[in-house]
Amino acid sequence: MDYSHVRDVDPAVADALSEEVQRQRDTLAMIASENHVSEAVLEAQGSALTNKYAEGYPGERYYAGCEYADEVEQLAIDRATDLWGADHVNVQPHSGTQANMAVYLAMLDPGDKILSLDLTHGGHLSHGHPANFTGKTYEVEQYEVDAETGYVDYEGLAETAETFDPDIIVSGYSAYPREVDFERVQAVADSVDAYHLADIAHITGLVAAGVHASPVGVADFVTGSTHKTIRAGRGGIIMCDEEYADAIDNSVFPGAQGGPLMHNIAGKAVGFAEALDPAFEAYAEQTVANAKALAETLQDAGLELVSGGTDNHLVLVDLRPSHPDTTGKDVEAALEDAGIVMNANTVPGETRSAFDPSGIRxxxxxxxxxxxxEAATREVGELIVRVVDNYDDEAVVEDVSERVQELCEEFPLYE
Structure with missing residues (x-):
């Protein structure tokens, strides 16, 4: 990745790109929504499809010269259908948030009601936060996780749905470490005659590999990101029953977007092909096994985990019981100095600002x-604990940093 053509035109950008590759090589990415795609996906996303406008859908474009754009998009659709088993797939959303926007636009009117998980309890901005378009356009009520267990309070969800009478209920979360009971949410949605949108942005790959329950065929709509646990081109996806296909497609284009980003769709197609390889199932299983090993290591060291562990790819730590004077941002900054990149995060019952919360994800x-x-991940967990316990000790952070560099060399990236 020498970016020689970029360097000929713009050395400053080439330098930044090269440094970013080196940063990724020399640090351990532990932001739960990040992953490393293959060089094949990177090539596809940087392809000549960058140049092509292809408004519309395969076989029904508003521009000429779309025969190869059609071929690539249809491959992405077909492969997504194989991966998740949906009746209808739209691969054009630019992100998971825009996938959600398209569903809302298709099925709701301004002022309609959304019931979703509170952001501080693990929800997402696009599920109804007041700073987001959802909170500005729709009436939003939110359910929570149980304060004692850290699991979604399904009984509370049902009670709130009964009184609030939502038009759509959202399941699927951005900081929830447990398996989601999509069928239980669907039963609640049925009881109040609401649609059910399952947002699997974080767990698309886990669902595709069969290591997490699938909402496809259960929920009315399934949205997701295509660059997290699925490791495909960066963007979003919508899946639904055939009866909603036209409404969803029209909502994506021309409703919420113009021309699709065909180079990103090429990256999705290539990443989906990789996910259809049997080796991907082993990857997904290892991702969950590593998360469980990490959780056990942190717990053994005295850190408190929201819900007491994990069923998926992420661990949410509440620092308040063990480190009441330490904030998530304190730990985030120290770990970044040590070469471990993660994020501060709100936790259920958050008592601090979302800009400087009490947890880490x-x-x-x-x-x-x-x-x-698992063994290597446990060691990373031990390094994280050292930094959490000594976030303001430069000598400890430097010592951890040296071991992180050795681990990066043992497990190289983009050689």
């Missing part, structure tokens, strides 16, 4: 892509 998808197994 850690994920294993990118470590697993590098080849980490």
């Amino acid at each position: 850690l994920g294993t998808p990118a470590l697993t892509t590098r080849g980490f197994d």
Whole structure:
């Protein structure tokens, strides 16, 4: 990745791109929503399809010269259908948020009601936060996780649905470490005659590999990201029953977007092809095994985990019981100095600002892509604990940093 053509035109950007590759090589990515795609996906996303406008859908474009764009998009659709088993797939959303926007636009009117998980309890901005378009356009009520267990309070969800009478209920979350009971949410939606949108942005790959329950065929609509646990081109996806196909397609284009990003769709197609390889199932299983190993390591060291562990790819740590004077941002900054990149995160019952919350969120998808197994992940967990316990001790952070560099060399990226 020498970016020689970029360097000929713009050395400053070439330098930044080269440094970013080196940063990724020399740090351990543990932001739960990040991963490392293959060089094949990178090539597809940087392809000549960048140049092509292809408004519309395969076989029904508003521009000429779309025969290869059609071929690539149809491959992405067909492969997504194989991966998740949906009746209808739209691969054009630019992101998971825009996939959600398209569903809302298709099925709701301004002022209609959304019931979703509170952001501080693990929900997402696009599920109804007041700063997001959802909170500005729709009436939003939110359910929570149980304060004692950290699991979704399904009984509370049902009670709130009964009184709020939502038009759509959203399941699927951005900081929830447990398996989602999509069928239970669907039963609640049925009881109040609401649609059910399952947002699997974080767990698309886990669902595709069969290591997490699938909402496809259960929920009315399934949205997701295509670059997290699935490791495909960056963007979003919508899946639904055939009866909603026209409404969803029209909502994506021309409703919410113009021309699709065909180079990203090429990256999706290539990433989906990789996910159809039997080796991907082993990757997904290892991702979950690594997350469980990480969770056990952190717990053994005295850190408190929201829900007491994990069923998926992420671990959510509440620092308040063990480190009441330490914030998530304190730990985030110190770990970044040590070469471990993760994020501060709100936790249920948050008592601090979302800009400086009480928790940290850690994920294993990118470590697993590098080849980490449970033993290596446990060591990373031990390094994290050292920094959490000594975030303001420069000598400790430097010592951890040296070991992180050795691990990066043992498990190389983009050689």
